[in-house]
Amino acid sequence: MKQQILLIDDTKQIHLLIAGLLSNEPCELHFATDGISGLTLAQSLRPDLILLDVEMPGIDGYETCRQLKAEPDLFNIPVVFLTALTATADKVRGLELGAVDYVTKPFSPAELLARVRASLRTNRAIRMLEENALIDFLTGLGNRAMFKQRLAAEVSLRVRTKKALACVVVDVDHFQEINDSEGHPFADRVLQDIAKVLERAVRIEDVACRLGGDVFVVIAPNTETEDASRLAERISRDLKALVFEHRDRIVDVKCSVAVGPSIDTYDRSMFERATAAIEEAKKTGHSGVAVANRETIADRLAA
Numbered sequence: 112m113k114q115q116i117l118l119i120d121d122t123k124q125i126h127l128l129i130a131g132l133l134s135n136e137p138c139e140l141h142f143a144t145d146g147i148s149g150l151t152l153a154q155s156l157r158p159d160l161i162l163l164d165v166e167m168p169g170i171d172g173y174e175t176c177r178q179l180k181a182e183p184d185l186f187n188i189p190v191v192f193l194t195a196l197t198a199t200a201d202k203v204r205g206l207e208l209g210a211v212d213y214v215t216k217p218f219s220p221a222e223l224l225a226r227v228r229a230s231l232r233t234n235r236a237i238r239m240l241e242e243n244a245l246i247d248f249l250t251g252l253g254n255r256a257m258f259k260q261r262l263a264a265e266v267s268l269r270v271r272t273k274k275a276l277a278c279v280v281v282d283v284d285h286f287q288e289i290n291d292s293e294g295h296p297f298a299d300r301v302l303q304d305i306a307k308v309l310e311r312a313v314r315i316e317d318v319a320c321r322l323g324g325d326v327f328v329v330i331a332p333n334t335e336t337e338d339a340s341r342l343a344e345r346i347s348r349d350l351k352a353l354v355f356e357h358r359d360r361i362v363d364v365k366c367s368v369a370v371g372p373s374i375d376t377y378d379r380s381m382f383e384r385a386t387a388a389i390e391e392a393k394k395t396g397h398s399g400v401a402v403a404n405r406e407t408i409a410d411r412l413a414a
Contacts, residue, residue: 113139114231115156119149119175120164120193129162132220133227146175153185159234160227165194165205173208180209180295181287183324187237189230193218207294249299250306253320258328258382261318265332266379276373277339279329279346280385281305284365284393286325297357301364308349312342328382336372336402343370343400367392369401 114137118129121144133140141156143149145167153161161179165172172192179185191212192205202213211233212226240248245257253261262278269276283289283301290298302325309319309327318330329346331339347368355362369392371385384403392401 113137114160114235115139115141115158116160116162116227117141117143117149117153117156117158118162119143119146120162121145121167125164125193132224138231146170146172149175150178153179153188157184158188160230161188161190163190163192165192165196173204176205176208176210177291180290186324189234191226191230207296209295247321250303250321252306252309252327253318255320255322257318258320258322258330261330262379265330266377269373270376274333275335276381277331277334277336278371278381278385279331279339279343280369280371280382280389281309281327281346281350282367282389283325284367289362289364293357293362301355304353305350305366308346308353312346312349336370339370339372340400340402343368347400369403371403
């Protein structure tokens with residue numbers, strides 16, 4: 112199956128040049144002439160690689176990249192910037208937004224071809240690993256597939272044994288703003304440090320996962336609501352103790368934490384209720400650990 116490449120550039124000559132350059136490659140090339148149409152096309156195509164011009168009318172390449180990386184479904188697509196800008200600050204800005212490479216115009220056809228091939232190889236390898244793995248590569252925690260698999264197993268066990276079950280959800284407040292203002296590498300470090308807090312806090316039988324983006328969940332088997340609340344309080348306390356320094360200053364990072372207890376025998380909605388509890392807590396301005404009830408809202412806020 113051919114890999115899909117999306118070129119977002121407002122210059123038709125660049126479209127023709129790159130189309131000719133990639134004509135013998137095992138890939139399919141798609142075109143957009145501005146950031147807005149490029150974002151729309153990226154949503155429908157989910158390409159394997161995006162070649163992105165920086166200087167375009169409307170929203171520029173930097174803003175286009177920022178919006179791409181804000182979408183969970185597009186977050187991992189590699190972006191290579193194509194630009195006439197050569198200043199180090201411009202390159203650093205692009206890399207901090209999450210780009211994997213930077214090719215300066217006028218570019219050597221051989222260089223661009225080599226960089227495209229390298230990016231596609233890396234992306235293919237990562238996708239193959241993700242399809243066969245249960246680990247989130249950024250944090251080392253379980254991934255979404257792991258969460259689904261273990262949740263199904265624990266619910267099945269609860270049906271047979273009637274043992275308690277709960278989950279604890281952690282959501283990073285205003286994470287996209289942190290990503291935008293501080294850069295992609297710093298945002299990754301925030302997620303990695305939060306993962307370390309979860310690893311230290313959980314028991315051997317608990318399963319900590321990152322579901323993508325800024326959302327984490329801990330499956331806590333054989334755990335009553337009160338015990339899950341104590342675990343959540345410990346996690347919340349340790350998260351508040353984290354200090355993030357960047358560019359010679361302290362960056363304020365806050366997390367919302369909620370408990371989703373299992374209510375019915377076949378209950379699979381613990382995560383959804385905990386997430387709803389977090390949303391309700393944010394609306395009311397409370398900063399403690401929220402505990403969700405049957406109506407999927409916070410029925411108790413522990414200070």
